[in-house]
Amino acid sequence: MTSKASAQSYEHLNEEAQYQLSRSNQERIDYIQSSRWIGYPKAKEVLGRMEDLLVYPKKHRMPCMLIVGDSNSGKTMIAERFSDLHPAYEREDGEGVVIPALFIQSPPTPSESRLYSNILTKMFAPFRPSDTTDKKHHQVMTIMAACNVKMLIIDEIHSLLAGPLDKQRIFLSVIRNLSNELKIPIVGLGTKDALRAVKTDPQLDNRFKPSLLPRWEMDTDFRRLLASFERMIPLSNRSNLKGKAVAQKIHFMSEGLLGEVSDILVEASIYAINTGLEKIDLDVLNQISYESPKERKKGQR
Known part of the structure; x- marks a missing residue:
């Protein structure tokens, strides 16, 4: 792991995500874009x-x-x-x-x-x-x-x-x-x-x-799901995705669809890496150009 990585605690990440921090930004992005299983x-x-x-x-x-x-x-x-x-x-x-x-x-x-x-x-x-x-x-x-x-x-x-x-x-x-x-x-x-x-x-x-x-409700189970995602995303700083404000924002954007949640977090993670912010917060979620399913349907009319 890099000297930067070794000097900081990454307890918010699982072992594989911690390893990914030692790799280049592009390699981290490639990893984030690959599919991973979350057993909810x-x-x-x-x-x-x-x-x-x-x-x-x-x-x-x-x-x-x-x-x-x-x-x-x-x-x-x-x-x-x-x-x-x-x-x-x-x-x-x-x-x-x-x-x-x-x-x-x-x-x-x-x-x-x-x-x-x-x-x-x-x-x-x-x-x-x-x-x-x-x-x-x-x-x-x-x-x-x-x-x-x-x-x-x-x-x-x-x-x-x-x-x-x-x-x-x-x-x-x-x-x-x-x-x-x-x-x-x-x-x-x-x-x-x-x-x-x-x-x-x-x-x-x-x-x-x-x-x-069914679609996910904005409840404890959804916030627990976001916590599982966070442990798998190799960002240096803690995002606290399960925090109420961030969780509500992701739920609103995703409309409770798991695939949408995953896509949102991939896009937000890439933005966080490229900008050096190394975390996903409300500002990052507001910056990414992500359209909800309803918005995409409107654009098709």
Whole structure:
């Protein structure tokens, strides 16, 4: 650590953030811009439910799950964390790869063929986009079974509403059949529109149990979350993000959305480093050019 760092106490930071202080400003900024996991209670609860599904005994009608929240509420972060906890690995006999949890993006419209393409692409399987849907289906079923995929996670599943009703129903039927044929749980991530979409298929509605990610309230839990963020941000001076005035400002700017909180703190941290202030306070939050979700929506009109 630098002589400056060694001469000062950095008890407000965790060990990794303290180490980052010894690096250049650009290296610190790169670190701040990289994603990090904060295990707040609701996220741990959702991860626990996913763990239960992963080891659920195989049967024809597997239970499934729908993680529901507003855009930028942290749904994808949870799924990525789960995928990181269950990475693909080579079989002990050397005969291929095991993929415990396959995390894919939903196609922008309800297309069976494009769903299969996304699965094959994520599994690095060779195929032609022009292949017939039946051929892709056979390839998906064969490869997923061979790789012992135990769970399929589909992000942005509400995008199926971008198509006509008949295609929505076909797409939902395809998801149900994938679960039935492979005997695996499926976890969908989406906005509240995803709930509405799933309810159009009574069989899926009974199997997809929703887990809601509400917006954060301006309360003790939110201030505790900010304290966790502060310990991970390599700034020399204590910010006291959990202080009432700063916490209220961040909550107002973020509208209670976890992803927005993270983006605000990244931008404020970079400003604090570049200006030499080395902390995030009300002045810094007022200086950064950050638009709330509502303000961005107004600009799109």
